[in-house]
Structures are given as structure tokens and as C-alpha cells.
Amino acid sequence: MALHDRVALIGLGLIASSMAHAMRGAGLCREIVGHARSAETRATALEIGLCDRVCETAAEAVEGADLIVLAVPVGAMGAIAAEIAPHLKPGATVTDVGSVKQAVITAVAPHIPEGVHFIPGHPLAGTEHSGPRSGFATLFRNRWWLLTPPEGADPAAVARLRALCEGMGANVEEMDAAHHDLVLAVTSHTPHLIAYTMVGVADHLRRVTQSEIIRYSAAGFRDFTRIAASDPTMWRDVFLTNKEATLDILGRFTEELFALQRAIRLGDGDHLFEYFTRTRAIRRGIIEAGQDTAAPDFGRAAEATNGTGKG
Amino acid sequence: MALHDRVALIGLGLIASSMAHAMRGAGLCREIVGHARSAETRATALEIGLCDRVCETAAEAVEGADLIVLAVPVGAMGAIAAEIAPHLKPGATVTDVGSVKQAVITAVAPHIPEGVHFIPGHPLAGTEHSGPRSGFATLFRNRWWLLTPPEGADPAAVARLRALCEGMGANVEEMDAAHHDLVLAVTSHTPHLIAYTMVGVADHLRRVTQSEIIRYSAAGFRDFTRIAASDPTMWRDVFLTNKEATLDILGRFTEELFALQRAIRLGDGDHLFEYFTRTRAIRRGIIEAGQDTAAPDFGRAAEATNGTGKG
Structure with a gap:
């Protein structure tokens, strides 16, 4: 049931590292590519084998990816979106895991090129720990994953993202960003x-x-x-x-x-x-x-x- | 190790019922006498065999008791103290389990007769449940039980009460009421x-x-x-x-x-x-x-x- 061929995780903290474990555990994709701004985090990710590949830049990480997950602090989303935009594959889906949705949409949506789907999301899951070592495969099990697809979002892309979240054990609900x-x-x-x-x-x-x-x-x-x-x-x-x-x-x-x-x-x-x-x-x-x-x-x-x- | 011969529990909620289970389980007294204001609570206590005897009045319950535990809401302590005062056995110890100590001392101490020890206490233990059926023997295990003995309190009476709390599994600390x-x-x-x-x-x-x-x-x-x-x-x-x-x-x-x-x-x-x-x-x-x-x-x-x- 490989729903996305290549998934790019931008940011490798608690949520992204848990996604890596959960996606791999359930066979939800073929390849996981990761990027983190800090060299130390990238080194840790390599050391523990969190991703199949770790890239030095976000632009490089998203090349050819079918699903791009923005898992950085909400305040960093806009800059990352601007950086990766020219490198996004047509037909790819961009999502995020930020705790706030309107601000992320305002910051990210203007950068998303025609032909790329942007479906904001928010998994209601976490612990008080952070960093690439804090993730674990069961973090999302029986937790809510809220999606706030914009009006006119591609139903197939939404369904694919929903299936990924459900494949990691989450219950998915869609609602308006506000x-x-x-x-x-x-x-x-x-x-x-x-x-x-x-x-x-x-x-x-x-x-x-x-x-x-x-x-x-x-x-x-x-x-x-x-x-x-x-x-x-x-x-x-x-x-x-x-x-x-x-x-x-x-x-x-x-x-x-x-x-x-x-x-x-x-x-x-x-x-x-x-x-x-x-x-x-x-x-x-x-x-x-x-x-x-x-x-x-x-x-x-x-x-x-x-x-x-x-x- | 029966430290007190007869213990009277005044009020039969979560704390008192847990004390009954814990004292009985550890053999900390010979007899447990109980009283609750509500007839329904008294009937429940009888039905589940919480105490050896259940009395209709607090005065009756404290007759001949070596330790009297006031386990009623803080606002009811004064009236109960006034009611039981004439019936307290010389040499007996009165304690309470109220969450506030200065107000309890102000309300209760004036009623305590010469020759009876008053050693206020507060177990930092609880659940969100209440009533005579909510108690369980392990409630106090590894929890703090704070005692606020007044200046000049009888060391032997304090030691006996401390041993009772420790016998129920609690860690005891003494401090000033304020x-x-x-x-x-x-x-x-x-x-x-x-x-x-x-x-x-x-x-x-x-x-x-x-x-x-x-x-x-x-x-x-x-x-x-x-x-x-x-x-x-x-x-x-x-x-x-x-x-x-x-x-x-x-x-x-x-x-x-x-x-x-x-x-x-x-x-x-x-x-x-x-x-x-x-x-x-x-x-x-x-x-x-x-x-x-x-x-x-x-x-x-x-x-x-x-x-x-x-x-």
C-alpha cells in the first residue's frame, strides 16, 4: 500500500521523526528524504538511520518528491515554502503539521506553484520531548489529524493524504482553517x-x-x-x-x-x-x-x- | 503493630474510606468506627463493610476512640468539633485531613478540651472521585502527608500519628500551618x-x-x-x-x-x-x-x- 513514492520531511523534530518511523513501519512509501536546518540534527538523523537520504538543503530534499511535509515551526514555514517552490514536482502535494492553520496558509499558499496541491494539516499528537531522537511510530495512533484543505482542493490528493494519516493510525477530520x-x-x-x-x-x-x-x-x-x-x-x-x-x-x-x-x-x-x-x-x-x-x-x-x- | 486501639472516622468520603481500607489492610488499629452526616452514606458504609460500626451521630462515634479523624469539608470542621468535644476521651488525639490548615485550626482548636491532643494533618492524595465507595487502600502510598502540630504538641502523640500515616504508605513531613x-x-x-x-x-x-x-x-x-x-x-x-x-x-x-x-x-x-x-x-x-x-x-x-x- 505505498501511497506516495517519495516523501520529503522538511524539519526533523518530534513530529517528522515519528512520521518517518510510522510510515516505514506501515510501508506507506518507498523512500523517505529528510532535511533539517541544523547540521547536528542532520548528523543525528543519519546516525540513527531516520531517513533513506538526508539533504543539506530543503530544495534538494523536495526534488522529485510526491509528498512534501513541512514540519518546521510555524514562523519558519513561509521562508521554507519560498525556498522549495521552484523545485516542486508538478502533481506533488505539500502539507504541513503546524499547530496554527490560517497563518501557515497565508505564509505558504502564495509560493505554491500551479499544479502542486497544498493541503494544510495538524496532527494533535505530541509529547514534551523534541528533536530527531524523540520520535516513535505509535505517536499518531488513535489521535486526531486535522486537515484544512482549501476550497477547490483536488479530491484525489486529499484522499491520498488522508490515507497516509490513517495508515499511521490517526483519525482524520476536515475543517475550515479559521x-x-x-x-x-x-x-x-x-x-x-x-x-x-x-x-x-x-x-x-x-x-x-x-x-x-x-x-x-x-x-x-x-x-x-x-x-x-x-x-x-x-x-x-x-x-x-x-x-x-x-x-x-x-x-x-x-x-x-x-x-x-x-x-x-x-x-x-x-x-x-x-x-x-x-x-x-x-x-x-x-x-x-x-x-x-x-x-x-x-x-x-x-x-x-x-x-x-x-x- | 496496632498503634491506636479504636479509630473514629468522621465523614466517610474518599479520604476516610481509603484510610479505612489502608488501616485495616496494614492492621494499624483494632476497631474502626465511622460516622457520616448523610443517612445514605452511612447505609453504603454498612453495606460494603467499610467500618466495624457506623454511628448515627459524631458524638457517639468518638466515644472511647483513641484517634479521631475529621474528614469532612473544611467549612464543616468547626461545628463537628463543637459537637464531639464533650465526648472525647482524655488522652485521645484529634486530627483532620483538610486541605487548608490555618482555618481548620481556628475553627477546631478552641473546642478541643484540655488533655486531648490536636494535630492537624493533610494527605496530598486524591482522585476526582468522591464518596464512601471511592476509597482504596493504596491511595496514600508514596504520597505526602503533611502534619502541622502546634507548638508544644505532645511528641508521643505526634509520633503515633506519624507512624499511622507511614503505616498507610505515606511520607510524612511537618511544617508550620501558615x-x-x-x-x-x-x-x-x-x-x-x-x-x-x-x-x-x-x-x-x-x-x-x-x-x-x-x-x-x-x-x-x-x-x-x-x-x-x-x-x-x-x-x-x-x-x-x-x-x-x-x-x-x-x-x-x-x-x-x-x-x-x-x-x-x-x-x-x-x-x-x-x-x-x-x-x-x-x-x-x-x-x-x-x-x-x-x-x-x-x-x-x-x-x-x-x-x-x-x-
Whole structure:
């Protein structure tokens, strides 16, 4: 079932290296060509045999490729697209794995030549690790891979990309790019910013020692450090490029937070109780949807293949 | 190694029922007597054989007990203390498992008669479940149990209580009540409030459907629903009674959040990158301290006995 003959991975971090393992494991292509900007990353990729070939330039890597995957930080997509554009094979498909879709489309689409398909994508999968050694074949298994094909996209190219994602174990959903960015602002981008902030607050505190924070982290804080440990470059670009949706959700968040803060200050127990009761229902919905487990201790002992850390 | 002859559990929720299982499993006392305000909870406790005896009143339950554990919401501690005070056996020890310590001491200490020891405590253990059926013997294993004995507390009584906690598998640490409340405001109370808030924001949103939020929750939001699903009564009381420390940390949190929000609005990528890099170090500290695992996917497949949900 070799759906694409040659796949070029531009950027060799967690997502691309996991794709390499997953595509090879499932026999989804004949050849994997890779490129990374850093010589060290290229050397590592060669050393661990991540790709069949590693190229020094992105232009060289995309030559003759049927599928090109842009797996670089969102802020680097435009420059890469400009660089590879003259070297793209007619009929090839370009996709990306960025956590933001509108900004990527704005940056990349103008460079894509006539006759080449551009189908933006976003796998909702990740860990707090990064780099070419962090990838593993099962990263996408049972995770969502969102595609945001533009109007008039070639159905055959979309179907081929969808089959590749499904071949790596993902569940594929198509949606509008603007809606994607809003949904992710709620489910991922704003939660990450908040987690980063809370971890930063703890770091500043003088009266509570760092060792105490670390020691007693399991009381709730640990879940924040978990989602605040992901790749800084990636997250910087997410917030810079999904600015409007993130600021919108952040505004709602601070409004709500101030209302709760006021309830605490005024001792309004009914407000707090009613609020905390309502949030339980969402949790139940997530368990019923099979996105998590109802086992005690949050099922940490039993849970197998879900994670966070990817925008 | 029966350290206490008769233990009275006042309140039969997650913590008390887990204590019953753990004490019985390790043979830490001869008899467990229980009381809960709700007739339904008492009936359940009888039905599942949680205690040797279940009493209709707290006063009755504490008669002749060597150790009395107040395992009710923080806001109910004062009234319970007043009710049981005349029935406490001379030489007995009263402890509690509340998530806030100063407010419990203010509410309970004045009622404790001369000759009875009062040693406040707080096990940092929990799940998002509550009620008499939610308890299990291993809840406290490798978790912290903080004791805040007042100045001049009887060393023998403290040692006996410490041995009981250790017998249930917990690591015991003693600290000042005010410091406890500040540490917990950072590591638990504020993170919980923030998680509740973020889940509440998602609930309000009209343009993103609830099913989308649930479906794509693994991208970060799921960790928030996890910590926002705990017992509403308990959390209401935590915020009402640890008001000052929580508002202090919340103030710092919103300051930091506004600084990050401003950086996003102004497109200040350096600020964001520097901030996100710093928070990674705390995560590493937690892994090195053995409070979590560095395994990919946050070790969800491998991790065994840690959890959150208790203040």
C-alpha cells in the first residue's frame, strides 16, 4: 500500500521523526528524504538511520518528491515554502503539521506553484520531548489529524493524504482553517499559555522554595508543568500566529477568573459551588467520548496512548 | 503493630474510606468506627463493610476512640468539633485531613478540651472521585502527608500519628500551618482554580461546540478537566478558607499572564521564548525528584501511583 513514492520531511523534530518511523513501519512509501536546518540534527538523523537520504538543503530534499511535509515551526514555514517552490514536482502535494492553520496558509499558499496541491494539516499528537531522537511510530495512533484543505482542493490528493494519516493510525477530520484555529485556541493554545504562566509564577516565588514546589507538585501543579514543558520555539510561534483567537479566549478566561476571584474575596460560596459543579459535567463528557478513563487516580496506571504537548 | 486501639472516622468520603481500607489492610488499629452526616452514606458504609460500626451521630462515634479523624469539608470542621468535644476521651488525639490548615485550626482548636491532643494533618492524595465507595487502600502510598502540630504538641502523640500515616504508605513531613497554606496555594489551590476557570470558559463558548472540545481535549485541555473534576464542596471550602494565600498567588498569576498577553499582542517573540524556556527547568526538577516520569507521552502508559485532585 505505498501511497506516495517519495516523501520529503522538511524539519526533523518530534513530529517528522515519528512520521518517518510510522510510515516505514506501515510501508506507506518507498523512500523517505529528510532535511533539517541544523547540521547536528542532520548528523543525528543519519546516525540513527531516520531517513533513506538526508539533504543539506530543503530544495534538494523536495526534488522529485510526491509528498512534501513541512514540519518546521510555524514562523519558519513561509521562508521554507519560498525556498522549495521552484523545485516542486508538478502533481506533488505539500502539507504541513503546524499547530496554527490560517497563518501557515497565508505564509505558504502564495509560493505554491500551479499544479502542486497544498493541503494544510495538524496532527494533535505530541509529547514534551523534541528533536530527531524523540520520535516513535505509535505517536499518531488513535489521535486526531486535522486537515484544512482549501476550497477547490483536488479530491484525489486529499484522499491520498488522508490515507497516509490513517495508515499511521490517526483519525482524520476536515475543517475550515479559521474554525481550526479557534477550536485549538480553546482546547490547546490557551491552556498551554495558562500552564506556562502558573509554572512561571511558582518559579518567581521567594517564600516557597523550589524544592517544596517540586516535592508537592502532585497536588495539581504537576499537570501544569507537564503541558508547560513543550518546545519553546514551537509555542512562541503558535501564540504569535494564532494571536487573535488566543487573545479572544484569554479575554474570556480572565473575565471568568476575575468573577471567581471576586467570589472568593466576598466569600460567595454558592457561586463557587455552582461553578465547580458545572465543570464536572464536561469531564464526564470526555470520559464518555473515550478520550480518557474514569479509573481512579485518573487512570494513570492503566491509560495507554494519549498525551498532550502538541498544539 | 496496632498503634491506636479504636479509630473514629468522621465523614466517610474518599479520604476516610481509603484510610479505612489502608488501616485495616496494614492492621494499624483494632476497631474502626465511622460516622457520616448523610443517612445514605452511612447505609453504603454498612453495606460494603467499610467500618466495624457506623454511628448515627459524631458524638457517639468518638466515644472511647483513641484517634479521631475529621474528614469532612473544611467549612464543616468547626461545628463537628463543637459537637464531639464533650465526648472525647482524655488522652485521645484529634486530627483532620483538610486541605487548608490555618482555618481548620481556628475553627477546631478552641473546642478541643484540655488533655486531648490536636494535630492537624493533610494527605496530598486524591482522585476526582468522591464518596464512601471511592476509597482504596493504596491511595496514600508514596504520597505526602503533611502534619502541622502546634507548638508544644505532645511528641508521643505526634509520633503515633506519624507512624499511622507511614503505616498507610505515606511520607510524612511537618511544617508550620501558615507555610502549609502558602505552599498549597501554589502547588494545588491556584492551579485548581485556574483549571476550573478554563473548563468554564470552554463551557460558555458558542462558536465551538461541546463535542469538539471533548473530541480534541487531548491537545492540553484534558489535563485541565482532570483537575477541575474534583469534589465541588471540598473546593468551595478550600477557596473560602485559604482566601488570602490564594488571592495572593492569583494576583501574581494575573500579573504574569497580562505580561505574556501583552507580549502576544505586541508580537514580542523573545519574551515568549525566554519565558517558555525557563519553565522547562521546573519540569526537569520534578522528574529528577522522582515525582513524575520522563517517559514519552508523559509516561501515561507506565506511570503507576501518582495522581491529583486532592487540595
